[in-house]
Amino acid sequence: MSISSPKQPPTNPDSTGAEALDRNPVDAGIKRWRLRFPKALRSPLGFVGAAILLIWLLVALFAPLLAPFDPLAQNFGRLVAPDGQNILGTDTLGRDVFSRIVVAARTTLPAAVFVVLCSAVMGSVLGAIAGYFGRFVDEIIMRIADLVFAFPTIILAMVIAAALGPGLKNAIIAILLVSWPSYARVTRSLVMTARSSEYVIAGRLLGFSAGKSLLREIAPNVVSPIVVLATLDVGTAILTMAGLSFLSLGVVPPTPDWGAMISEGVSQFSAWWIAFFPGLCILTIVVAFNFIGDSLRDTLDPHTAQEVGETTK
Amino acid sequence: MSVISIRDLNLTVTTGSAEKHILRDVSFDLEAGKITGVAGASGSGKTQTGLAIMGLSPDRSTLSGSIDFAGTELVGLPSKKHNRLRGRQLAMVFQDPSSAFHPMLSIGDQITDHLRHHRKVSKKEALRQAIRILGQTKVPHPEEAVSKYPHQFSGGQLQRIAFASAIICEPKVLIADEPTTALDVTVQAGILRLLRELCDDLNLAVLLVTHDFGVLSSVADTIVVMESGLVVETGDREPLITAPQHEYTRSLIESLPGAEVSPR
Amino acid sequence: SGGDSEGGAAGDAIVAETAFNLKTIDPHRQFEFTGSTIDNAIYQTALEFEDGDLTKPTDGLCSYEMSDNDKKMTLTLKQKDAKFSNGDPVTVDDIVFSFKRLQGIEGNPSFFLDGVTVKKVDDETIELISKNPNPALPYILPNSSIGIVNSKVVKDNEGTTDENDGAEQFLNQNSQGSGPYKVETYDADSKVVLTANEHYNGAAPKFSKVVLRNVSAETQVTDIQSGQADVSFDLSSDQVETLDKNAVQISSLPSTRSIYIFNNTDEEIGGPTADPNFRKAVASALDYDKILDLAGENGQRMASPVPNEFNGAVPKDQAPDRDLDKTKKLLDKAGYDGEAVPFHYASDQAVNGMDIAQLAQTIQAQLKEAGIKLSLKPAPSATQLDGFRAAEQPMGIGTWGADYPDPSNYNVFVPGGSVAERVNWAEGDSTEIDELAAAATKAEGDDRSPAYAKLFQATTETGIWVPLVQPVSTVVVSNRIESYVSNADVTFDFAKAE
Amino acid sequence: MSVSATDQQKNLRPPKIHPLLRFILVRIGISILLIWGVTVVTFLMTNLVPTDPVAAILGDRAAADPEIVAQTRERLGLDQPLIVQYFTYLGNLLQGDLGVSNQTRVPVLESIGQVFPASIELGIGAILLSVIIGLLLGLLSALKQNTIVDHAIRTLSLIGISAPTFWIAAVGYFVFFFKLRVVGGAGRLDPWMTPPPRVTGLYTVDSLLAGQMATFTNALGHLILPSCVLALFTIGLLTRFSRSSVLDIIKLDYVTAARAKGLAPRTVVFKYIFRGALVPIITVVGLAFGSLLSGAVLTETVFAWNGLGQYAYRGATTLDLPVIMGVGLVIGIVYIIVNFVVDLIYGFVDPRVRVR
Amino acid sequence: MTTTKDDTRTPAQPLLELDNVACEYKLDGGGRFRAVSDVSLQLGRSEVLGLVGESGCGKSTLAKLICGLEKPAAGRITFDSHPVKPLGLGRRPNHLLGIQMVFQNPYASLNPRRRIRDQLTDALALDSDQTWTVDSLLEAVDLPLDAAQRFSHSFSGGQRQRIAIARALAAGPKVLVGDEPIASLDAFLQARIAKMMRDLAIESGASMIFISHDLSIVHEIADRVAVMEAGGVVEVGSTEQIWNDPQHPYTKKLLSAIPRVDGKGIIPG
Numbered sequence A: 001m002s003i004s005s006p007k008q009p010p011t012n013p014d015s016t017g018a019e020a021l022d023r024n025p026v027d028a029g030i031k032r033w034r035l036r037f038p039k040a041l042r043s044p045l046g047f048v049g050a051a052i053l054l055i056w057l058l059v060a061l062f063a064p065l066l067a068p069f070d071p072l073a074q075n076f077g078r079l080v081a082p083d084g085q086n087i088l089g090t091d092t093l094g095r096d097v098f099s100r101i102v103v104a105a106r107t108t109l110p111a112a113v114f115v116v117l118c119s120a121v122m123g124s125v126l127g128a129i130a131g132y133f134g135r136f137v138d139e140i141i142m143r144i145a146d147l148v149f150a151f152p153t154i155i156l157a158m159v160i161a162a163a164l165g166p167g168l169k170n171a172i173i174a175i176l177l178v179s180w181p182s183y184a185r186v187t188r189s190l191v192m193t194a195r196s197s198e199y200v201i202a203g204r205l206l207g208f209s210a211g212k213s214l215l216r217e218i219a220p221n222v223v224s225p226i227v228v229l230a231t232l233d234v235g236t237a238i239l240t241m242a243g244l245s246f247l248s249l250g251v252v253p254p255t256p257d258w259g260a261m262i263s264e265g266v267s268q269f270s271a272w273w274i275a276f277f278p279g280l281c282i283l284t285i286v287v288a289f290n291f292i293g294d295s296l297r298d299t300l301d302p303h304t305a306q307e308v309g310e311t312t313k
Numbered sequence B: 001m002s003v004i005s006i007r008d009l010n011l012t013v014t015t016g017s018a019e020k021h022i023l024r025d026v027s028f029d030l031e032a033g034k035i036t037g038v039a040g041a042s043g044s045g046k047t048q049t050g051l052a053i054m055g056l057s058p059d060r061s062t063l064s065g066s067i068d069f070a071g072t073e074l075v076g077l078p079s080k081k082h083n084r085l086r087g088r089q090l091a092m093v094f095q096d097p098s099s100a101f102h103p104m105l106s107i108g109d110q111i112t113d114h115l116r117h118h119r120k121v122s123k124k125e126a127l128r129q130a131i132r133i134l135g136q137t138k139v140p141h142p143e144e145a146v147s148k149y150p151h152q153f154s155g156g157q158l159q160r161i162a163f164a165s166a167i168i169c170e171p172k173v174l175i176a177d178e179p180t181t182a183l184d185v186t187v188q189a190g191i192l193r194l195l196r197e198l199c200d201d202l203n204l205a206v207l208l209v210t211h212d213f214g215v216l217s218s219v220a221d222t223i224v225v226m227e228s229g230l231v232v233e234t235g236d237r238e239p240l241i242t243a244p245q246h247e248y249t250r251s252l253i254e255s256l257p258g259a260e261v262s263p264r
Numbered sequence C: 001s002g003g004d005s006e007g008g009a010a011g012d013a014i015v016a017e018t019a020f021n022l023k024t025i026d027p028h029r030q031f032e033f034t035g036s037t038i039d040n041a042i043y044q045t046a047l048e049f050e051d052g053d054l055t056k057p058t059d060g061l062c063s064y065e066m067s068d069n070d071k072k073m074t075l076t077l078k079q080k081d082a083k084f085s086n087g088d089p090v091t092v093d094d095i096v097f098s099f100k101r102l103q104g105i106e107g108n109p110s111f112f113l114d115g116v117t118v119k120k121v122d123d124e125t126i127e128l129i130s131k132n133p134n135p136a137l138p139y140i141l142p143n144s145s146i147g148i149v150n151s152k153v154v155k156d157n158e159g160t161t162d163e164n165d166g167a168e169q170f171l172n173q174n175s176q177g178s179g180p181y182k183v184e185t186y187d188a189d190s191k192v193v194l195t196a197n198e199h200y201n202g203a204a205p206k207f208s209k210v211v212l213r214n215v216s217a218e219t220q221v222t223d224i225q226s227g228q229a230d231v232s233f234d235l236s237s238d239q240v241e242t243l244d245k246n247a248v249q250i251s252s253l254p255s256t257r258s259i260y261i262f263n264n265t266d267e268e269i270g271g272p273t274a275d276p277n278f279r280k281a282v283a284s285a286l287d288y289d290k291i292l293d294l295a296g297e298n299g300q301r302m303a304s305p306v307p308n309e310f311n312g313a314v315p316k317d318q319a320p321d322r323d324l325d326k327t328k329k330l331l332d333k334a335g336y337d338g339e340a341v342p343f344h345y346a347s348d349q350a351v352n353g354m355d356i357a358q359l360a361q362t363i364q365a366q367l368k369e370a371g372i373k374l375s376l377k378p379a380p381s382a383t384q385l386d387g388f389r390a391a392e393q394p395m396g397i398g399t400w401g402a403d404y405p406d407p408s409n410y411n412v413f414v415p416g417g418s419v420a421e422r423v424n425w426a427e428g429d430s431t432e433i434d435e436l437a438a439a440a441t442k443a444e445g446d447d448r449s450p451a452y453a454k455l456f457q458a459t460t461e462t463g464i465w466v467p468l469v470q471p472v473s474t475v476v477v478s479n480r481i482e483s484y485v486s487n488a489d490v491t492f493d494f495a496k497a498e
Numbered sequence D: 001m002s003v004s005a006t007d008q009q010k011n012l013r014p015p016k017i018h019p020l021l022r023f024i025l026v027r028i029g030i031s032i033l034l035i036w037g038v039t040v041v042t043f044l045m046t047n048l049v050p051t052d053p054v055a056a057i058l059g060d061r062a063a064a065d066p067e068i069v070a071q072t073r074e075r076l077g078l079d080q081p082l083i084v085q086y087f088t089y090l091g092n093l094l095q096g097d098l099g100v101s102n103q104t105r106v107p108v109l110e111s112i113g114q115v116f117p118a119s120i121e122l123g124i125g126a127i128l129l130s131v132i133i134g135l136l137l138g139l140l141s142a143l144k145q146n147t148i149v150d151h152a153i154r155t156l157s158l159i160g161i162s163a164p165t166f167w168i169a170a171v172g173y174f175v176f177f178f179k180l181r182v183v184g185g186a187g188r189l190d191p192w193m194t195p196p197p198r199v200t201g202l203y204t205v206d207s208l209l210a211g212q213m214a215t216f217t218n219a220l221g222h223l224i225l226p227s228c229v230l231a232l233f234t235i236g237l238l239t240r241f242s243r244s245s246v247l248d249i250i251k252l253d254y255v256t257a258a259r260a261k262g263l264a265p266r267t268v269v270f271k272y273i274f275r276g277a278l279v280p281i282i283t284v285v286g287l288a289f290g291s292l293l294s295g296a297v298l299t300e301t302v303f304a305w306n307g308l309g310q311y312a313y314r315g316a317t318t319l320d321l322p323v324i325m326g327v328g329l330v331i332g333i334v335y336i337i338v339n340f341v342v343d344l345i346y347g348f349v350d351p352r353v354r355v356r
Numbered sequence E: 001m002t003t004t005k006d007d008t009r010t011p012a013q014p015l016l017e018l019d020n021v022a023c024e025y026k027l028d029g030g031g032r033f034r035a036v037s038d039v040s041l042q043l044g045r046s047e048v049l050g051l052v053g054e055s056g057c058g059k060s061t062l063a064k065l066i067c068g069l070e071k072p073a074a075g076r077i078t079f080d081s082h083p084v085k086p087l088g089l090g091r092r093p094n095h096l097l098g099i100q101m102v103f104q105n106p107y108a109s110l111n112p113r114r115r116i117r118d119q120l121t122d123a124l125a126l127d128s129d130q131t132w133t134v135d136s137l138l139e140a141v142d143l144p145l146d147a148a149q150r151f152s153h154s155f156s157g158g159q160r161q162r163i164a165i166a167r168a169l170a171a172g173p174k175v176l177v178g179d180e181p182i183a184s185l186d187a188f189l190q191a192r193i194a195k196m197m198r199d200l201a202i203e204s205g206a207s208m209i210f211i212s213h214d215l216s217i218v219h220e221i222a223d224r225v226a227v228m229e230a231g232g233v234v235e236v237g238s239t240e241q242i243w244n245d246p247q248h249p250y251t252k253k254l255l256s257a258i259p260r261v262d263g264k265g266i267i268p269g
Ligand SMILES: Nc1ncnc2c1ncn2[C@@H]1O[C@H](COP(=O)(O)OP(=O)(O)OP(=O)(O)O)[C@@H](O)[C@H]1O
Pocket: A012, A013, A014, A019, A020, A023, B013, B015, B020, B022, B040, B041, B042, B043, B044, B045, B046, B047, B048, B049, B058, B059, B211
């Protein structure tokens, strides 16, 4: 439902001078494309984000080695405050909070990345179809996207999860169903801009069919904004999954999960450590993805960046 | 007596870690009642020269040298003081008339807000003057025009309105940055005529930035040719065009179709 | 804390908090904790349990007499000064109408008077005739679902004694009882406010207003400590532990609810759970002390689904203990190959502060130690109940709250009973138990208790039901309330709080 | 590059209706279509839920009796084919009948009438906070681009959109209410307070209307924390968006032109830059309102805020289908209406649509 | 509407023929705008037709019609005795591949994500005669050979436009349509690129339609000139004829508005 007027990059009278290159935003973005990832990480935020993410990846990878205790074993006193043995305390069932937090990274991270990958693929394919073929195909796909947008994410996910039953798989399905439209919107708008751009028309004049030009000429130009959007969206997916778990509609116990740990913890205000640390974990990891995504977005040209920004929920 | 006298103007801009020298020792004068044209290929620093006079150089740039405006040194002038000159003494017209106006504000509002700000005149009085000025710049139906919005005008009309806005406070200096580049030839002629008239009638010192020697040949009194931030040649219109001294000027003019350059 | 001065603002209102499961306060339809808490304050009943002694029904509006064969009960109107909230006196007609309406509208509590014929004898006497001997009847009548309503007003507002009754909405908004309070505002989702019934024939309550708020347990913790609330119903033992004991009063009572594991007897559905050896292995694999720990200080072991305070309860020292060697032998006998058994429970439910989700995780961990693998299948209680009701769940956690304190209420666990059907346990599956059940039904007077105890012991021995714990019902009361009554009958008596 | 007005007119076949009217009509059309779509989705969604509504309606005891179950099924029309059920549902909807909650037997419309103002109060509180704070921060950040202020604001806004709402809500409740006592506790009022006489259903407004200052301060004290928590995400969102939107505008010629006119910097910022940036921002505010409604589910749960979110949560976990359908429909409609209004504002603000 | 018949027909069968062509745009606010109406034109072999007129008069629309990128509202376009069909979703039919276009904006007309070589190879595949190779193309447009390995962002506007020309030529077109291919270039580059286009087109045996609003450049390179005003062609004739003896008042106005680079200080018009 957003009104987006396809803006053409400004055309300025140009020279042969090489310094003029920086002045066209499209080019500036492209020039940086190949350097984008390393460059994005060179910005302070990007670096901090990458560092945090790296730490979390290592944690997830080596969780079994890092966790001092069995995350499922109810071996300790219940609700023990952080001390030398249980450095982050124990929960209501006497399980080590630190071990649970560490192991929970193993479910959260891959699940979030997986769900984002799926919805990015699903959304951008649909968006590309809508954007390229236009007319009623576009109408149908985008109206459905609008409909999904019109529903509050968490309520829709809640109903889906409640209907299918809690569980990681169902939470992923629920999030997938509600998160594809942002990709569809961005892709559609990018494809629509690209479709009427002169290089695509030039290709069509050289005898490319619509499908070939979509794949060969447009797709490469849409990938990077989608990557940026997806990076930012991993954070959102983690938050939504945590929200579902918080409402006991997500990961099935006893699998450790941050959202579920918070939900357990808020009923024990005095045992603040149960909820506080998992919240911090969610915060840091989402911040990491957002920092990286934001730095990546800065390397896009302004128009595309805005397109990405506008539709992010 | 020159209204503005630029001496050894240097401008450097820092982008990231790199420093870029945009203007190098630029010197020339603007005189009242005369149009000084600045020519040069794209990126040669024409626009930046104009902006330096207006005090609108890019952020994180350093300006050195001297711009003397009727006894006031503009280089290093505190921005508050510069702001008092802008619009009132120094006016500017931009290349693309359709983007130089805020699409959501009425024409009347946009050409009088600086008048009201500088002169503290009432809204009604300001509008009255606006209508007069629009008449002077030959905008059709000035009374209706003030309540219309930019998109309701053609490019040529908007450029006339931009001139009206520029002269409404009776400035001494007018900087016109490629005022006709975005316009059709037929419209261009009208705008050039308007520029000439305004310059003569109001005794304005005009700085006309353009890379079109046809335009300079029609209206400029003196011409300054720039190449990558350097002034390569300064001179009166006719000799400079017909018998350019500098190799760069010569190559520029010779590349134009229909140019009449005297052989060496 | 500044709670006291703030609390003072509450003045003559008493604020109670509970997580609502409120569907209605039409007494003849309500069947949940919140509804009955409210109806207890609004409606009087024909009989009562004095001072919460559930073993001895006493006179309420009426006095009663049972015939020798337990088939006829005679009620005599005793409190002739009782008045409804609009000033009408309570008559025998009102009582008869209320009984008949309960039976006729086919609501959830209709079963209370199944097979009972209500007959007005004269303006002071009513006869209740049962088809079969019905010794439980005196224990049933004190239930707030059998509250006495003003028949005239209810009839004027579409109230009938058959399923065409349309007075529910009316009764929600305009209570028609003779109890100490009446409804001021009713919002099933958030808040119910009661005000004193000035026509009440007992001592006028000290607090002329009762605010019952729908608040989750975690918020109740902060509210009771900060003086935002006077009474909290749902705190878990862990939460109670953290409270400042100088600022609050804690009353814990044995709960009338039982928490148990059910095992499906149908091999197609339950797999290993259909094997008695497996079920018994489960019973001996559990670490009951730890489970008891979750329930808090006054939680009790159970040797059958019947709460320990009830007639017919199996003494709790007969409850099984953990014996992993036994488990191992039994599992070998059952030929259990370590396959994961789906274990269903309601993820959003807490029973007397006992979180079912946590209980399930504990059970899973304990059974794992014994070599039994469970895969947890949590679901919102509505969905979970659907599956249980359809008898499709192999194993899981069930809870039962007493409708009335009589062992016959637990016949649902006996083959053919409504809960037994959910594990596909039908009459005839066990002749021994069928015989015991028949004997218990026949038993009279003092024989009933041992007869039922025998029945439930046999029932529990099959391992189809593994009773886990009888939790405690904890009511936390702020220090602003100087004296109060909280007992097994009324969890908290608003009218008696001072 | 513009065409002279006369040329345009010569070849123009004018539209039959005024473009603004047409714009509005098209928007209304799309909105109606979307609302219809929402009814289909809610209906289908709830029919996919594998639960038996009859059991939920009847309750545990009565559901055991197959005869009663069959009767109820017939009474509710659940024995009809799906399409017939849908049209019955649609017909009822058109008469303002959203059905009756399976759990509480209260008509859904009535309950929504109760909880909706609560959510709106929270939503308006949050959106006001986020718009004011978000826009100002965004503006500041853009004007001070690449300074320490800008970096700080950008970092903070990123953290703002990264924090799990329910966690912040719990931490905030613990710190600001439980420990510090600077805000009101759970719920919309202290429990013993009587809500003000209902006019709008917003306690803050109603108490002011009734002149009950004590109630007003109390309601405000309860409102402040949840709306701050809820606003946190949208503040981050709007800060970021208004920053980039302002940066886009700052580059434009008309801003340089305005500065070249010697206007006071304040005038340039608010009259030119901000106004230009506002149009895209309005759209995002519309979208942000949608995400507020989502965030409300979790926030309301923590703060015992008896609004749509909590109502929806209870509906979803008890699989109370009429409630889910009702809430879905209402929120969908609100979202569509908000965006419709946003589009209209867009149309009215932009003279290119308004004036021809 | 004044319309003029194209009476300067080339004797033989024309390569491209427009017959009373019109085009309409739907406007956002409803209503329609007729951007081109009743245009008849012919293009012979090895000829350069200049198309001039002020902004918005429909020049680009006409170019799009010729390439099949817009659907004509009326009239017929014939290329090499084949009707020009509007381009749908499928491939462009082979017999129409002989019409190629060079666009106005050099920044948008090359794919930023593909190497120059790939983009040229796509075009070379169309030319059965194998007249060109990537290297010879680059040489022809005065670019270093290593340009083939690079992406478009490393070229300036003028260089890109030359690549775009090379790509259009590579396809071996019979008609090359240039839609203001020089408008966004530096004034000092415009004439150079325009001449290069003409020379390359004629050398490779193609015809060219050269759209510009810069009459002095059209004068330099066109054999015939068509003048457009408000969607219609008002005058067609040989360049000399138009320049020396313009018939239509609009043409006169247009010509007189060109400023001369003579240093005389005369404002045209
Ligand atoms: N804000 C800025 N930051 C850094 N460099 C700038 C900035 N603005 C302009 N430049 C550089 O300054 C040089 C001179 O620019 P200027 O705009 O004065 O050129 P110009 O002669 O007006 O060119 P054109 O004919 O294209 O308008 C160019 O190399 C340009 O890249």
